[in-house]
Amino acid sequence: MDSRRARLYDTIHSRRDVRGQFTGEPIPQDALTRILEAAHAAPSVGLSQPWDFVLVEDEALRRGFWEHVQAEREQFARSLDAERARLFERIKIDGVLESSLSVVVTHDDARGAPGVLGRFSIADAGLYSTCLAIENLWLAATAEGLGVGWVSFYRESYVRALLQIPASIRPIAWLCVGPVTHLEASPDLERAGWRSRRPLVDAMHVDRWGGRRSAAGA
Amino acid sequence: MDSRRARLYDTIHSRRDVRGQFTGEPIPQDALTRILEAAHAAPSVGLSQPWDFVLVEDEALRRGFWEHVQAEREQFARSLDAERARLFERIKIDGVLESSLSVVVTHDDARGAPGVLGRFSIADAGLYSTCLAIENLWLAATAEGLGVGWVSFYRESYVRALLQIPASIRPIAWLCVGPVTHLEASPDLERAGWRSRRPLVDAMHVDRWGGRRSAAGA
Numbered sequence: 001m002d003s004r005r006a007r008l009y010d011t012i013h014s015r016r017d018v019r020g021q022f023t024g025e026p027i028p029q030d031a032l033t034r035i036l037e038a039a040h041a042a043p044s045v046g047l048s049q050p051w052d053f054v055l056v057e058d059e060a061l062r063r064g065f066w067e068h069v070q071a072e073r074e075q076f077a078r079s080l081d082a083e084r085a086r087l088f089e090r091i092k093i094d095g096v097l098e099s100s101l102s103v104v105v106t107h108d109d110a111r112g113a114p115g116v117l118g119r120f121s122i123a124d125a126g127l128y129s130t131c132l133a134i135e136n137l138w139l140a141a142t143a144e145g146l147g148v149g150w151v152s153f154y155r156e157s158y159v160r161a162l163l164q165i166p167a168s169i170r171p172i173a174w175l176c177v178g179p180v181t182h183l184e185a186s187p188d189l190e191r192a193g194w195r196s197r198r199p200l201v202d203a204m205h206v207d208r209w210g211g212r213r214s215a216a217g218a
Numbered sequence: 219m220d221s222r223r224a225r226l227y228d229t230i231h232s233r234r235d236v237r238g239q240f241t242g243e244p245i246p247q248d249a250l251t252r253i254l255e256a257a258h259a260a261p262s263v264g265l266s267q268p269w270d271f272v273l274v275e276d277e278a279l280r281r282g283f284w285e286h287v288q289a290e291r292e293q294f295a296r297s298l299d300a301e302r303a304r305l306f307e308r309i310k311i312d313g314v315l316e317s318s319l320s321v322v323v324t325h326d327d328a329r330g331a332p333g334v335l336g337r338f339s340i341a342d343a344g345l346y347s348t349c350l351a352i353e354n355l356w357l358a359a360t361a362e363g364l365g366v367g368w369v370s371f372y373r374e375s376y377v378r379a380l381l382q383i384p385a386s387i388r389p390i391a392w393l394c395v396g397p398v399t400h401l402e403a404s405p406d407l408e409r410a411g412w413r414s415r416r417p418l419v420d421a422m423h424v425d426r427w428g429g430r431r432s433a434a435g436a
Contacts, residue, residue, distance in 0.1 A: 005252075007225040008361040012256045012354055034223075038230045040418045042353065045370055047407040049416050054423040061425060076338040084333060093336070115302060117412060118311070118370040120294040125370045127342070128390065131349030132356075135260065136230055139357070143226040152263055152336040152343045164426040172346065189265040194335060198267050200258045205272040207279060208382040209324075 011143045014183055018147030019092040021180040022099040031144045032101075035177075038140035039105075044129035046117035050109065051130045051172075054163050056102035064162055065154065065174065066096040072153040091192050094151040100178030104163060105134050107170045127172070134173050147180035229361045232401055236365035237310040239398040240317040249362045250319075253395075256358035257323075262347035264335035268327065269348045269390075272381050274320035282380055283372070283392065284314040290371040309410050312369040318396030322381060323352050325388045348390050355393070365398035 036053055044050060056062055073093055077085050096102060107130040119125040134150075141148045151174045159171040189195050206213050254271055262268060274280055291311055295303050314320060325348040337343040352368075359366045369392045377389040407413050424431050 003221065004225045004229065005361045007222045008229055008357060009252065009256060011222065011226055012358065013259050015261070017261045034227065036422065037418060038227060040421060041231050043233070043235050043356065043368065047405055047413045047415065052421045052423060054427065056425055058425045072339050079338065080333055088335070091335070112413065115298055117306070117407065120297065120371070121290050121373055122370050128349045131346045132353040135350040135353035138261065139226060140230065143223045150261065152340050153338070155339055166427060169427070187265055189335065195265045195330060197265065200255060203258060203270045204254065205270060207274055207276045209272065209384060209387070
């Protein structure tokens with residue numbers, strides 16, 4: 001396999017959703033710029049580039065968010081049965097305070113509208129574009145030797161108020177970013193016994209839902 | 219810059235949304251497997267891996283979809299003012315018939331539910347995961363020297379019926395995949411004069427919406 005492919009696959013397969021390994025060391029400015037350029041180079045429906053990036057450096061803002069996350073965590077814990085709740089108790093769900101920087105990725109559904117090419121039939125197509133930018137950011141950070149953790153224990157309305165985000169703009173992801181001691185070899189939730197990964201073959205279908213390739217096929 | 223980073227950025231920045239450059243040559247089976255493995259290695263909320271991949275090889279199915287796309291295209295054209303409609307007329311919106319394979323990525327919101335860790339506060343978090351898998355697929359295909367084009371001129375209900383996808387599963391992307399003569403240096407829509415890319419600096423905010431780093435800052 002040539003080097004370009006091998007390096008990409010190495011990045012894709014070593015990428016982790018980081019909670020516990022942040023060191024708190026600063027992110028080099030040039031690395032941060034490259035990571036955001038990578039996110040900004042994502043595909044987008046009708047070239048709408050509907051994303052924005054709010055870099056949250058302020059400690060008070062990050063602590064405010066962290067406290068909100070803890071409250072949401074408790075609510076989720078109360079929704080679980082006793083066994084799952086016990087398992088969940090041991091799982092770290094965020095690295096907001098330990099990581100070097102938070103990057104909040106937002107979505108503006110009005111950008112380029114009306115007449116966004118390719119968004120006529122599918123209302124959510126803009127939202128999908130913003131998610132593609134998030135994955136670019138994540139892989140770029142991984143290649144830079146940084147960790148990324150997506151925290152999703154929050155209410156959008158809370159984040160919108162905290163960061164003075166206009167009502168028409170939707171916060172999509174709160175990402176913790178920064179140097180890490182290492183990336184784990186397998187997902188936290190698998191190591192914790194919360195859930196195991198599904199074999200790829202179960203996710204593959206041919207020509208119709210549930211379709212399998214015949215033995216004679218390629 | 220080390221080779222791992224440089225190669226990833228090369229892939230991210232050379233990736234295009236392809237319509238016109240497909241050759242129709244077959245995709246090597248081992249490359250297709252690596253691409254799907256890359257998609258399947260995407261992060262997902264609560265390790266739910268809510269995606270599936272329907273490989274559409276059958277010509278009649280692809281032709282049926284293509285005809286549906288043309289009808290949706292006409293509807294969109296009628297929604298535009300005269301000037302935009304004239305511009306749109308010259309823009310190719312899909313490579314369904316010319317590409318080697320269609321890959322339909324679907325989303326199952328029930329996978330791992332109830333109690334998907336991290337999806338308690340944000341209903342769409344599962345959907346976001348499926349989009350991350352799509353970007354991994356796209357970058358992997360790019361590194362394999364293949365093109366990918368996301369067609370979004372369709373009704374979900376049409377694709378669901380065509381591929382016998384259960385009512386609870388949502389088709390998210392119809393991706394045309396295959397060898398290409400080349401990747402263009404800039405997006406089709408920019409070259410066609412439809413829309414230009416936004417400068418990254420306009421998408422960056424510090425600590426709050428519209429916040430800029432002070433001149434004294436790093």
